[in-house]
Every structure is written in C-alpha cells, then in structure tokens.
Amino acid sequence: xxxxREHHLAVSRTARYFQAGELGLHTRQLWVVCHGYGQLAQYFxxxxxxxxxxxxxxxxxxxxxxxxxxxxxxxxxxxxxxxTREDRLTEIEDYVAYLNLLTESLLAQVPTDVxxxxxxxxxxxxxxxxxxxxxxxxxARLVLWAGAFPPDVDFSVASHLARRVPITxxxxxxxxxxxxxxxxxxxxxxxGLGCTPTVLRxxxxxxxxxxxxxxxxxxx
Numbered sequence: 001x002x003x004x005r006e007h008h009l010a011v012s013r014t015a016r017y018f019q020a021g022e023l024g025l026h027t028r029q030l031w032v033v034c035h036g037y038g039q040l041a042q043y044f045x046x047x048x049x050x051x052x053x054x055x056x057x058x059x060x061x062x063x064x065x066x067x068x069x070x071x072x073x074x075x076x077x078x079x080x081x082x083x084t085r086e087d088r089l090t091e092i093e094d095y096v097a098y099l100n101l102l103t104e105s106l107l108a109q110v111p112t113d114v115x116x117x118x119x120x121x122x123x124x125x126x127x128x129x130x131x132x133x134x135x136x137x138x139x140a141r142l143v144l145w146a147g148a149f150p151p152d153v154d155f156s157v158a159s160h161l162a163r164r165v166p167i168t169x170x171x172x173x174x175x176x177x178x179x180x181x182x183x184x185x186x187x188x189x190x191x192g193l194g195c196t197p198t199v200l201r202x203x204x205x206x207x208x209x210x211x212x213x214x215x216x217x218x219x220x
Contacts, residue, residue, distance in 0.1 A: 008090060015066060015098050018045045021052035021059035023109040028057040029220055030106060030114050032099075032139075036122030036146070038071055038079030040064060044121070047208045051217050058217065059110075063102055065127075066094060082127040092130055099131045107137060117220055119143040121208065122177070126150040133157045138164060143216060144197075145170040146178060146206050148186045155193075162195035169197045170212055172204035 018041045021027075035044040041064035048060040065080035083091035107114070116139040120128035125147025132142065133153045142165050149158070149167070167190060171183050183199070190197045200216075202209040 013066070015063065015102070016041065017061055017063040017102060018042050019059065019061045020045055020049045021056070023059050023106065025111060026057055027059050027110040027114055029055070029059070029117065029217075030110060031058070031060040031117045031119060032103060032106075032128075033060060033062050033119040034082070034099075034121065034124030034127050035062065035064070035080070036124050037081050039121075040068075040078065040080055047210070047213065050210065051213060055217065059106075061102070061106060063099060066098065067091075082123055095127060096131050096134050099128075100134075100136055103135070103137060115140040115220060117141045117143060117216070119145060119216075120147055121145045122147045122206065129153060129158075132165070133161055141166050141168065141220065143168045143170060144186075145208065146172065146175055148182075149190060149193075151189065159193045162190060162193035167195050167197040168200060168216070170200045170202070170209075170216075172207060172209070173201055174203070174205045177206050 031048065033044065033048060035041055041062040045060060045062035052058050052060055065082040068078050068080045071077045071079045082095055116137070118128050118132060118139045118141070120126070120143070125144040128142065129144070129149040130153060132139065144167065169183065169186060171178050187197060187199065200212055202212050
C-alpha cells in the first residue's frame, strides 16, 4: 500500500483579539501582549486594564492563539495555543502572518512615533520572538515574561533583532517552570546574540505581577 502524501491548503479564517484603551491620535504607547499556553486573551488582558484605566494614552492589544481546545476532557474551560509540535512550521507561518496583519492595522490608527512594547508570557515569549524576527516594524522594547527567546530562529536574524531591540526578562522567584539555571542560560543565550537584557524578578510563580507591570509602564 502506498503512503498518503501530506498537502496544505491556505484558507481564510477569523482571528480574535481583545483591546483595552482606544486607539487614536492621542495614543502614545501601544502594547501587544501574547498569552501563554492554555490561556484566553479575554482573561489575559485583564491584567493590563489597570494600566490603561490610569493612562488614556496607552492601548493594550491581546491577540489570541488560533487553536482552541478544552483544557480537560471534552467540555468545560477552554484555552488557546499558538502552536504544537504537529505541523509546527505551518502553524508558525500562520501566526506570524496573523500578527503582522494585526499590527499593520493597529499602527495605521496611531501616530507614527508611538512607542510599541511587545510582551510575550510563557509560550507567548517564543511566539513573539519568532514573529519579530520577521515582523514589518521594530518595537521599542521586547519583554519575555516567564519564557525564552526561541533558539530555532536563524542566528543572523536573531542577532540583528537582539542588537536593535532592548530586551527585558521577567521571572518570578518561585516559577515552577523556570529554574535559576534556565534563567541564567537564557541570559547567556541573549549575550551570545549581542544583547545584554534587563532582568526583573518578583516574589511569585508562573504568573503576571501587577507591580512589575506598573514598573514596565513607568519605564516605557
């Protein structure tokens, strides 16, 4: 029996994102924040609404991964993921195209000198790293929170990005998924790309932290 051959067909689909704050000529900061594995953008963005409530010149946009699934069994809570190991290269192509299209739309609505922060949490860190290596714009800052820059990005491209975009690493002191050795290794990896990252720590686990978010906003 002959083996079946794999094929791909590009299709149109609808992506979902959530936005806190109103885009316009008054916008001075735009944050694009990508959630982690098994999260939904509508809940993830709630961590950022205190910032936009306090600063009308800030807009935060949280795109959602294109694949959703039940977190347990066949019903109940739903989460989203940016990719899995299955057909991973195609999924990367899809979310890079999606994020490029989204930011192109967002940037068309704000002044040209708006400062863009890109933040990836957990799985979202690798997502934004792969995206920015092929993005059509350059952000003012990249924040990798409880995650790492993906090692599979072409070295020359990754090095070019790391030298041009300031990178901040954020990690809780009790993160169950990231050890001190992991954090040290990530710093060394970024140093190898020509970047000296800023490192922010907080007393907590694999989670966002309100005090650190306020600090990032104040320093933007």
